[in-house]
Amino acid sequence: MARLGVRRVGDTARRDLHAGDFDVDEEAIDVGVELFTAAASLDRNLP
Numbered sequence: 001m002a003r004l005g006v007r008r009v010g011d012t013a014r015r016d017l018h019a020g021d022f023d024v025d026e027e028a029i030d031v032g033v034e035l036f037t038a039a040a041s042l043d044r045n046l047p
Contacts, residue, residue, distance in 0.1 A: 004028040004035070 005028030006017060015022055 004032045 003017075005025035006015075006022075007013075008025055
């Protein structure tokens with residue numbers, strides 16, 4: 001499991017993902033696209 005955009009580098013606060021003040025880090029969207037694209041590519045190569 002990966003949690004993308006849930007905490008900025010250097011932020012030590014731990015927040016509940018279901019909290020009303022949760023604010024996703026939109027800079028993580030590019031990383032998420034790359035991660036899931038690579039995962040889908042690997043899955044396609046399996047027999």
